[in-house]
Amino acid sequence: MSCANIQVSETPLVLYALRRADDALILGHRLSEWCGHAPLLEEDMALSNIALDLIGQARELYTFAAKVEGRDNDEDKLAYLRDVRQYRNLLLVEQPNGDFAQTLVRQFFYSAFADLYWRAMMKSRDATLAAIAAKSEKESAYHLRHASEWVIRLGDGTEESHRRAQGAIENLWAFTGEMFAVDDSERGLIDAGIAVDPGSLRGRWLTTITDVTREATLALPQNEWMQQGGRSGRHSEHLGHLLSELQSMQRTFPGLTW
Amino acid sequence: MVTVLDRDGDLRQRAWDAAASVVDPEIPVLTIADLGVLREVVLDGDHVEVAITPTYSGCPAMNMIALEIEFALERAGFQHPRVRTVLSPAWTTDWMTEEGRKKLRAYGIAPPQASNSRRALFGAQAVACPQCGSDNTELLSEFGSTSCKALWRCKACREPFDYFKCH
Numbered sequence: 001m002s003c004a005n006i007q008v009s010e011t012p013l014v015l016y017a018l019r020r021a022d023d024a025l026i027l028g029h030r031l032s033e034w035c036g037h038a039p040l041l042e043e044d045m046a047l048s049n050i051a052l053d054l055i056g057q058a059r060e061l062y063t064f065a066a067k068v069e070g071r072d073n074d075e076d077k078l079a080y081l082r083d084v085r086q087y088r089n090l091l092l093v094e095q096p097n098g099d100f101a102q103t104l105v106r107q108f109f110y111s112a113f114a115d116l117y118w119r120a121m122m123k124s125r126d127a128t129l130a131a132i133a134a135k136s137e138k139e140s141a142y143h144l145r146h147a148s149e150w151v152i153r154l155g156d157g158t159e160e161s162h163r164r165a166q167g168a169i170e171n172l173w174a175f176t177g178e179m180f181a182v183d184d185s186e187r188g189l190i191d192a193g194i195a196v197d198p199g200s201l202r203g204r205w206l207t208t209i210t211d212v213t214r215e216a217t218l219a220l221p222q223n224e225w226m227q228q229g230g231r232s233g234r235h236s237e238h239l240g241h242l243l244s245e246l247q248s249m250q251r252t253f254p255g256l257t258w
Numbered sequence: 259m260v261t262v263l264d265r266d267g268d269l270r271q272r273a274w275d276a277a278a279s280v281v282d283p284e285i286p287v288l289t290i291a292d293l294g295v296l297r298e299v300v301l302d303g304d305h306v307e308v309a310i311t312p313t314y315s316g317c318p319a320m321n322m323i324a325l326e327i328e329f330a331l332e333r334a335g336f337q338h339p340r341v342r343t344v345l346s347p348a349w350t351t352d353w354m355t356e357e358g359r360k361k362l363r364a365y366g367i368a369p370p371q372a373s374n375s376r377r378a379l380f381g382a383q384a385v386a387c388p389q390c391g392s393d394n395t396e397l398l399s400e401f402g403s404t405s406c407k408a409l410w411r412c413k414a415c416r417e418p419f420d421y422f423k424c425h
Contacts, residue, residue: 028316042409046401053405056316060345131346135315138348138425146400 003254006073006081012185014069015088016195017129018078019231021061022089025079026239027110028054029246030097039100046146050107053139060132080250084233084240091230092175094239098168101154101161105168108147112208113179115140116201125193148212155216166218177226179205266301273306274299276334280326284319284404287365294353295323297344306331307340311349313425314405351424362422363388368410370424385421387412 008014031051038044062075092110097103118140121133154165180198182190189195213220229235249256277299278291290296290310298309308327312320324341331339351370354362359369368388384393392414399409407420 042399042401045403046399049401049405052316052318053314054316056312056314060315127346131348134348135312135345139315142400142423 003081003251005083005086006077008073008078008082008086009069009071011068012189013126013194014065015185016189017061017065017068019088021058021065021078022087023093023110023114024054024061025058025246026087026089026242027093027107028052028058029242030093030095031103031107033097034103043100047103050143050146053136053143057132057136057139060135064128064132076250080247084235084243086233087230087235087239087243088233089230089239090175090178091227091236092172092178094230094236094242095172095175096238098171099164101164102168102171104147104150104154105165106172107143108151108212109172109176109209110179111140111144111147112212113176113198113201113205115144116204117196117198120196120201123193124195129194144208148208151212151218152216155213155218162217165216169213169218170221173221173223174225174227178228178230181228181231183231269304269306270299270301272334273301273308273331273336273339276330276336277308277327280323280330282319283322283326285362285365285367285406287361288358290323290327292355292358292361294349294351294355294358304336305338305340306336307342309342309344311344311347313349317405319404349425351422354422366419367407368419368421370422385410387415387417388419389417390415 008018010018028051031047031054034047035044035051038047058079059075062078066073066075066078090110092106095102095106115137118133118137122130122137124130124133151165154161156162180202182197182199186195190197210220274296277296278289280290282288282290282293282295293313295310295313296308297311300307300309308331310320310323310327320343324343327341328339354370362369366388368385371383371385385395385397386393387395387410390412392412394413395410396413397408398411398418402409402420406422406425408423409418410421411418
């Protein structure tokens with residue numbers, strides 16, 4: 001066994017599955033970093049539970065991607081043996097945990113999107129994607145409720161929690177646009193009824209975000225400029241550090257199994 | 259012909275019974291049949307394949323359950339049994355048997371209510387205390403000690419309890 005990076009034949013469908021799998025894995029890993037550090041025991045368990053759901057979703061999607069690719073790859077190789085530039089996740093999910101407000105606002109932005117996304121994907125013409133979506137949709141509904149309640153609690157809490165929640169929104173807002181972007185590779189799958197058109201979800205996403213932040217007495221930035229790059233492998237410096245931890249066992253002991 | 263069918267029917271039933279005896283490692287009062295996780299037992303000659311459906315995407319008990327099913331079938335005399343995971347249709351707590359719900363309550367876990375997974379974002383739910391039966395309860399944490407449970411407290415008897423979330 002070697003620990004060299006694997007090569008992946010990124011047909012549109014493989015790339016599509018990898019993007020969603022990478023979102024789930026990277027966000028799941030970020031949340032797992034809170035294990036043992038969260039401000040309350042209940043939150044320690046909640047964040048670990050959500051991490052577990054996300055990593056489970058990632059496993060299904062990687063397995064699907066490997067099957068579609070039809071080569072020698074599998075879920076472990078796709079997770080452990082691709083380097084930063086081969087990862088296709090949103091920039092939003094790789095952002096560092098920061099404080100609790102930063103983590104929860106990141107989760108809120110993502111879960112409000114994922115909940116709509118999975119529900120739409122349940123209608124995919126691809127039976128496996130539809131099945132993965134049906135499973136994930138139920139989980140994301142819980143994740144969204146949890147994050148929404150925290151955004152309200154933090155925003156409408158103390159002066160300190162309000163300040164931190166507002167700061168997190170301003171810090172992360174520019175990463176939300178990437179969720180709705182579509183490139184040529186995905187356009188074909190959308191037209192074929194296999195992929196979801198994320199642009200069609202933006203209005204409902206914004207309604208959820210607006211309603212919750214208003215109740216939380218928080219303000220949304222007016223800034224409309226959005227940062228992109230993750231979907232094509234151009235990442236922030238944070239992802240490399242995350243992967244070096246996530247992949248260290250496989251890179252050190254190639255082929256290691258439990 | 260009839261005898262052949264009977265033989266297969268008996269074998270299949272024996273395989274089903276063996277698989278159905280496997281319990282959830284995290285809630286050992288529930289069998290996988292009670293949970294609705296056991297979907298199908300297929301017989302191909304003397305080989306048996308069992309289909310199960312995961313509760314939550316990342317539930318770590320699923321690997322354990324698959325392994326236990328293989329052991330149970332081997333103990334029942336089936337060689338090289340296979341376990342297949344099916345994702346569709348997605349598992350729901352509506353598949354939990356009435357027997358399973360009773361066992362859960364007796365074990366101190368409030369059973370899941372009828373599924374309403376698209377409930378309003380902050381919709382209220384009334385969960386009865388498995389200890390004293392009171393409806394005067396409150397949610398402490400949406401996420402409990404395992405993927406499938408939330409933590410509640412009874413305001414009547416003051417006992418905290420697990421609630422098996424509807425899904």
